[in-house]
Amino acid sequence: MSGKQLQGKTIAFLATDGFEQVELTEPWQAVQAAGGEPRLISLESGKIQGVHHDQKGDEFSVDQTVDEVNATDFQGLVLPGGVFNPDALRLSVNAVNFVREFFKEGIPVAAICHGPWMLVEADVVNERMVTSWPSVKTDLINAGANWVNQECVCDNGLVTSRKPDDLPAFCAKMVEEFAEGIHSGQTV
Structure with missing residues (x-):
């Protein structure tokens, strides 16, 4: 996962207070190690608070707000977990x-x-194979996804993993997909 696979590519990390810190920092480092430029996108400018499960982690400076950017400004998107982060x-x-x-x-x-x-909220998982933390399984299935209990799943440019222990496989596949670029056939 070293080298310049992502040279010239900017990757959005969408997060807010309550994100699982390691699920942002390890993918962030993987993007940087591959020559890419990570950018922290959030709901408001300033800083956001990471967590280590249920304990406060570090604060991170937001690069831009979601109101200031478009998907076409980036060559990939990372959605870290943490219970409070995606819920907000x-x-x-x-x-x-x-x-x-x-x-x-x-x-x-x-x-x-x-x-x-x-x-689920963006309504983009219908007929896609995905994985997640087990408590999100039913929501994904109800949204039309085919949920599997695997370390890392990739379905036409969508990479998903279950938990922090899966980060090595998640980061490797994520960098590979970001390096490959645009995928045809994604539907909303």
Whole structure:
């Protein structure tokens, strides 16, 4: 996962307070190691609070708000988990539309743990194979997804994983998909 696979590519990380810190920092480092430029996108400017499960983590500076960007500004999207993070994001029409736009444009998306809740809200998982944290399984199935209990699943540019232990496989597949670029046939 080293080298310049992502040279010249900018990857959006959509998060807000309560994101699982390691699910942002490890993919962020993977993007940087592959020569890409990660950008932290959130609901408001300033800083957002990471968590380590149920304990406060570090604060991270937001690069841009979801109101200031479009999916076409990026070559990939990462949706970290954490229970509070996707639950708050899916209440934002602009954040949901931002995620949906990646699928309309065929731009690869990677979501881990509780992150796939945003995929449910954006209505982009119908007939897709995905995985997630087990408590999100029923929501994904109800949204039309084919949920499987696997370390890492990739379906036409959509990479999903279950938990922090899956990060090595998730990061490797995510970088591969971002390097490959636009996928045809993504439907919303």
